Amino acid sequence: MEYSFIQSIFSGELISNLQCLNCKKITKSVEQFSALSLELPEIKQQGFFKQLVHNQKQSISLQECLDYFYEPVIDSLTLCSCGARSGKRQYSFQQQSNLLCIHLQRFLNKTQKDTKHVSFPIKDHNFQEYFNLDSEQNYRLFGIIVHLHDQGGDHFETILKCQNQQFLSIKDEIIEIVSQKYVEECEALLLFYEKVDNQIDLFKASLRKNLQNQHNMIKNQELLLKDEELCYLPHFWFEQFLHLAKPPSIITSHLICPHNLLKPDYWDFRIEYENAKSAQYNSQLDTNTSFITIGEVQNSNSPAYIQESSAYKQLQLTSIIIPKAVCEFLIEKYGGGPIIEKNIKTCSTCLEYAQQMSRRRKLERQLIIKYENLQGYDRIFVVHEEWLKKWQAYLYNSKQILQRNSLFGYPPPGEITNYLLLDKDQQIVQQKKEGQHFHMITAPIWHILQEIYGGGPTISINPHQQQYEPFKLQMDDLIQIKEIKVLYQNCINQYKPEIQQ
């Protein structure tokens, strides 16, 4: 199963026991859940007198929803080995998560919502009975999401429990402290509980205090440490450390490039690119100005560049600064790493590489544009579809991919894999169809691709034996292709790990 951050925090396991109604055989299966989704049972009719006395909105409890969830249901969709199609399904808990998300199924369909009140534990509560556990297990409410009906459509309110035990209500830009009664009466859609472990809580409380003190002292310059004695700790981890029973490992490796420096980000690269463009524009006299060679490579080692790099600013925004020794302790305890020192430099090599990759793409696109509509050539050359897709993904990386995944985007494809279309007699395998397994391109494009990527073989389909002028690349095209190949070779030799991402 693919790793998911949400799953790793919320995931628990249910056992579904399915008993065949015919042969009584029981089939157990484990189901993962990240939110426990509960149907709301009907309210048991209360007598008129009771209603009058209590004078309150009709209400059910979370316990009743869970009881309803545990009730066996008839499932007629599975086939038993005896041939019968109906079984009795009943759920039980196998493993609870540190964080428990309970979803109350209020939406009956697109337009109808069940607005009945569901009461739920607000103070620390033993969930042993709720989950049929062997031993006591306390959970603590820390968040609620409420669905509001508004003229403007769907709206949500978030209620959070703060460290000082107060509740905060957040509705868009309105944030206010609310009473416990307000919380008790809200129409919850999602409830968030965390496991309470008193021993860990004590340890965490002292560590938290210590960490916060150190952080504040550094901020207020009461504790003066040299840059090499300080390091960055991701803010999101610090938050998890404060709020989760079991904080995950401290993930920082995605910030570091293969040269053990701070990985530049998309915007670092764009700034240089934009500068380069305007420099090119402003200095028409300097014909050697290409955006690879403009000063940024020298500049990128200077302190100014380190401070101005977007990756560095981002790091500052998303981290707290603590003493390196403390961070070492935390990484030893919780795993993860590496340590990101305060004086880390943004990698200029990676930046240069990203610029080279970008230049390569640009040159390659120029060539394609130059020849794609050349008169006098029909589409008679075959290219393997899978290879073509990889090539397109590489050449036309969207901005989003560059921003999200890496500075470098998808790698170029390897050699052309036309041979995968052929049988042992070098004929196209019969089942392979145009548009599905291969595409047709013109002679100029085929020559460019083969010149850059190699591989093959050349396959042409020319049923009417039409004669074409033989195509030859011009000298300056060949020079351009040579540059494309050199740029890539430079990159691939040094940056294999990054390219394979």
Ligand SMILES: [Zn+2]
């Ligand atoms: Zn059966």
Ligand SMILES: [Zn+2]
């Ligand atoms: Zn690097």
